[in-house]
Amino acid sequence: MFKENTISKHYTHGSLLDSIRAGIERLGKTPDTVGVEDLGPVDEFHIGGREASESFLDRLQLSPDDHVLDVGCGIGGTSRFVAYRYGSRVTGIDLTSEYIETGRVMCSWLGLEHLVVLEQGSAGAMPYSDGTFNTAYMMHVGMNIADKHLLTSELYRVLKTGARLAVYDVMRVGGGELTFPVPWASTAQTSFVATPGEYRNALELSGFRVVAERNRRDFALNFFARLQAKAATADSPPPLGLHIFMGNTAPLKIKNMIENISENRVAPVEIIAEKLS
Numbered sequence: 001m002f003k004e005n006t007i008s009k010h011y012t013h014g015s016l017l018d019s020i021r022a023g024i025e026r027l028g029k030t031p032d033t034v035g036v037e038d039l040g041p042v043d044e045f046h047i048g049g050r051e052a053s054e055s056f057l058d059r060l061q062l063s064p065d066d067h068v069l070d071v072g073c074g075i076g077g078t079s080r081f082v083a084y085r086y087g088s089r090v091t092g093i094d095l096t097s098e099y100i101e102t103g104r105v106m107c108s109w110l111g112l113e114h115l116v117v118l119e120q121g122s123a124g125a126m127p128y129s130d131g132t133f134n135t136a137y138m139m140h141v142g143m144n145i146a147d148k149h150l151l152t153s154e155l156y157r158v159l160k161t162g163a164r165l166a167v168y169d170v171m172r173v174g175g176g177e178l179t180f181p182v183p184w185a186s187t188a189q190t191s192f193v194a195t196p197g198e199y200r201n202a203l204e205l206s207g208f209r210v211v212a213e214r215n216r217r218d219f220a221l222n223f224f225a226r227l228q229a230k231a232a233t234a235d236s237p238p239p240l241g242l243h244i245f246m247g248n249t250a251p252l253k254i255k256n257m258i259e260n261i262s263e264n265r266v267a268p269v270e271i272i273a274e275k276l277s
C-alpha cells in the first residue's frame with residue numbers, strides 16, 4: 001500500500017485538467033469542439049504515443065461486441081480511442097485519482113461516457129467479477145507493479161475463457177543500472193522493470209498461453225529521433241504533449257529513457273496472451 005501511494009503521488013500533477021484545457025485553447029479549440037484525434041498527443045502516455053497504440057490495438061481485432069479492460073488506463077486516452085475506433089465498450093482502471101477525474105471530464109467532452117467508464121483502483125485487486133471482460137490490455141503499467149504474478153492472476157480472473165490479454169511495457173532486455181528519473185519512476189524504489197521471460201513465466205503460471213511477442217526498440221528509437229527533430233525546430237513545446245504530465249522534468253526523463261533504450265538496458269516490448277480454459 002505504501003508503494004501504491006508513492007506511485008500515485010509520482011503521477012499526480014495537481015492541475016492536470018486545467019493544463020489540458022489550456023493546451024486545447026492553444027490549439028484554437030474548446031472542450032465542445034475538440035476531437036479524439038486532437039487529444040492524441042496528451043492521451044497516450046507511453047512510448048510511441050498513438051502510433052504505438054494503433055499498431056498494438058490493431059492486433060486484437062476489437063469490435064463493438066467487445067467489453068475491454070484498460071489496466072492502468074491513466075487519463076483514459078487509449079480507452080477513448082478504442083471506443084472511437086472500434087466501437088467497443090471500455091472499462092479503465094487506474095491508481096491515480098486525478099487521472100480518473102480528469103479522464104471522466106474528457107470523456108464527457110467527447111460524448112463517450114456511454115462507452116467508456118473510468119474507475120480508481122489497483123490492478124492487484126480489481127473490483128470486477130470473474131469472467132467480466134473478453135479482452136484486456138495494459139500499456140506502460142507493469143513497470144510500477146512489483147508482483148507480476150499477482151497482476152497476471154488478477155487479469156486471468158477477470159477475463160472470460162478464450163479472452164486475449166495484450167501487454168505493452170518497458171522491459172529489461174540487458175544488464176546495467178538504469179538511469180533515473182524516467183517517466184514511470186523518479187528513483188529505483190518504485191521501478192519494477194522485468195524481463196520478457198519473467199512476464200511470460202507469470203502469465204503461464206496464471207494459466208495464460210503466450211501467443212506473440214514483439215520487441216519495439218527500433219520503433220522507439222525512431223520515434224524519439226522524430227520527436228527530437230521536431231523539438232529542435234520549435235520555439236516552445238506543442239500545445240498538447242506528454243510534457244503536460246511530467247512538467248519541468250520531462251526533458252530529463254525523456255533523455256534518460258532514450259539512453260536506457262539505446263544502451264540496451266530496457267526496451268518497449270509487446271506480449272499477447274490468451275486465457276486457456
Ligand SMILES: C[S@@+](CC[C@H](N)C(=O)[O-])C[C@H]1O[C@@H](n2cnc3c(N)ncnc32)[C@H](O)[C@@H]1O
Nearest residue numbers: 044045046072073074094095096122123139144
Ligand atoms: C505511464 S502511465 C500509462 C497510462 C496509460 N496506460 C497510457 O498508456 O496512456 C502508468 C499508469 O499506470 C498507473 N498504475 C501504476 N500502478 C498501478 C496499479 N497497481 N494499478 C493501477 N494503475 C496503476 C499509474 O497511475 C499511471 O496512470
